[in-house]
Amino acid sequence: MRPRFWEMPLAALNRDEWEALCDGCGKCCLNKLEDEETGEVALTRVACRLLDCASARCSSYADRHDHVPECILLTPTSIPRHLYWLPATCAYRLRHLGHPLPDWHPLLTGDPESPHRAGAGVRGLAIPETEVPEDEWEDHIIEEPIP
Ligand code: SF4
Numbered sequence: 001m002r003p004r005f006w007e008m009p010l011a012a013l014n015r016d017e018w019e020a021l022c023d024g025c026g027k028c029c030l031n032k033l034e035d036e037e038t039g040e041v042a043l044t045r046v047a048c049r050l051l052d053c054a055s056a057r058c059s060s061y062a063d064r065h066d067h068v069p070e071c072i073l074l075t076p077t078s079i080p081r082h083l084y085w086l087p088a089t090c091a092y093r094l095r096h097l098g099h100p101l102p103d104w105h106p107l108l109t110g111d112p113e114s115p116h117r118a119g120a121g122v123r124g125l126a127i128p129e130t131e132v133p134e135d136e137w138e139d140h141i142i143e144e145p146i147p
Pocket residue numbers: 021022023024025026027028029087089090091092
């Protein structure tokens with residue numbers, strides 16, 4: 001990976017750099033509720049069934065689409081249509097908008113734990129969707145954790 005690659009345009013990143021840009025917060029793996037009339041999106045703490053809620057990592061990242069076909073594939077060209085729901089601190093969102101990474105991002109700290117220490121991750125917050133019926137998700141609406 002190239003020095004300070006995260007400052008380059010997203011479209012210039014190679015595959016390893018692209019993957020390394022993810023801060024591991026896990027917020028994109030929380031289910032959302034979208035109001036069909038207003039388009040308003042509410043975040044819940046109910047996580048995708050593949051999310052390991054203890055680590056906040058996908059338990060089957062490489063073949064996640066075999067298990068969850070609707071999982072979003074973020075690319076430089078797909079980001080614009082997902083901006084309305086992407087977490088405010090998502091590194092892809094920030095770089096797409098030309099913003100710097102937050103100082104707790106692992107690429108700046110060298111520590112993959114730093115987002116969780118800063119309070120940007122879903123550890124201790126997420127609960128598995130296998131434990132909550134979908135008609136009860138609205139009881140678990142939360143504000144996005146933002147340090
Ligand atoms: S919200 Fe963005 S930075 Fe956080 S885990 Fe998802 S893709 Fe990675």
